[in-house]
Amino acid sequence: MAAAWEELLMRKFIGLCFLTTTLFASSAHAQSIFIDKGDPSAVDAMVGGGLVKNAWGVGVTGGYSYRGVFDVGADFTRYAYTAGTNKKLAGYSITPFTTWHALRSDVDEMPFSISFTLAVQRIVYAGNGTAMNPEGWGLLLGPSFYRRFELGTNLVVVPELLAAYDFQYTRYYSVASDQTSANGNSALANGYSTSAKHNVRVLFRPNVVYKAGSTNYVFVPYVGYQGAFAVGGNVGAMF
Numbered sequence: 407m408a409a410a411w412e413e414l415l416m417r418k419f420i421g422l423c424f425l426t427t428t429l430f431a432s433s434a435h436a437q438s439i440f441i442d443k444g445d446p447s448a449v450d451a452m453v454g455g456g457l458v459k460n461a462w463g464v465g466v467t468g469g470y471s472y473r474g475v476f477d478v479g480a481d482f483t484r485y486a487y488t489a490g491t492n493k494k495l496a497g498y499s500i501t502p503f504t505t506w507h508a509l510r511s512d513v514d515e516m517p518f519s520i521s522f523t524l525a526v527q528r529i530v531y532a533g534n535g536t537a538m539n540p541e542g543w544g545l546l547l548g549p550s551f552y553r554r555f556e557l558g559t560n561l562v563v564v565p566e567l568l569a570a571y572d573f574q575y576t577r578y579y580s581v582a583s584d585q586t587s588a589n590g591n592s593a594l595a596n597g598y599s600t601s602a603k604h605n606v607r608v609l610f611r612p613n614v615v616y617k618a619g620s621t622n623y624v625f626v627p628y629v630g631y632q633g634a635f636a637v638g639g640n641v642g643a644m645f
Contacts (some may be wrong), residue, residue: 438471438507438521444611447472449645456628456638461497467640477505485529491588491601492531492540493576499529501544511553518553523570537585542576546607564613572607572632576600605633 418612420627448471455464463486464618468478485497503525511519527544534540548570555563578599616623629641 418496438474438477438505451645452626452641452642453638454638454640454642456624456636458632458636459634460492460555461485461487463499464496467642475507477503477507479503481525483526492576493588494586495531495532495533495539497529497542499544501525501527503546521550521552523548523550529565531587531630533586534633535584537580537582537587537588540576540578540587540589542574542577545571545573546601547571548607560617562615562617564611564615566611566613568630570611573597574603574605574633576638602614603633606630609636 410611437561440557450469450471452467453465454467465483467479467481467482469477471477480503481499481501483499485499487495487497502611503523505521505523507519507521509516511517511518522545525544525546527542527546529542531539531541548568550566551567552564552637555565557563578587578601581589581599590637607630609628609632611626611628614625616625622643624642625640627637629637632639
């Protein structure tokens with residue numbers, strides 16, 4: 407009985423942590439991967455960071471799973487911009503998200519599971535000197551494909567592929583030549599400008615969980631494309 411209870415706890419833990427692997431730049435994905443439909447609901451918390459073109463970021467994420475069917479949560483990330491229009495600025499992002507687990511893998515039927523995620527990002531900037539700071543929005547929408555593999559009694563690996571539409575919108579309120587951001591190079595006469603970028607996001611996550619006694623350790627690295635090469639990782643726990 408104890409072994410069965412511990413296995414159920416481990417499955418919930420790694421499933422809940424799965425969503426929070428990469429919310430850098432408003433990425434989100436399924437946290438109920440290892441929770442069977444009808445299992446008790448649970449919550450998780452994660453910390454981590456990532457690197458993508460022109461920026462790096464660190465953040466925290468919390469999520470809630472309703473009986474292994476629907477996930478909701480939010481991510482808070484701080485970005486530091488090292489190049490591009492926002493060079494030398496800091497960005498603060500809040501990203502609520504939700505995931506629906508549409509299809510589950512079955513040995514005799516489905517070879518992999520599929521979930522669909524929607525994340526909406528709000529980001530504000532700081533550090534633009536005396537000029538007004540930019541602000542922006544983001545949207546991520548698309549499926550994840552994943553499969554769970556048990557490697558012995560203590561190690562679980564879940565290869566997962568996210569393929570989604572990724573939209574980022576930024577509005578700049580000043581073209582002052584003395585502002586910190588590179589938007590001061592703009593020659594627009596109306597004093598503001600906008601940037602809208604439509605991208606695809608493709609991320610691979612070799613999610614790893616190691617169970618040592620009553621403790622579950624989760625390491626979720628990722629690598630892929632978010633308008634440019636992206637890499638990062640997260641760790642977390644379930645409650």
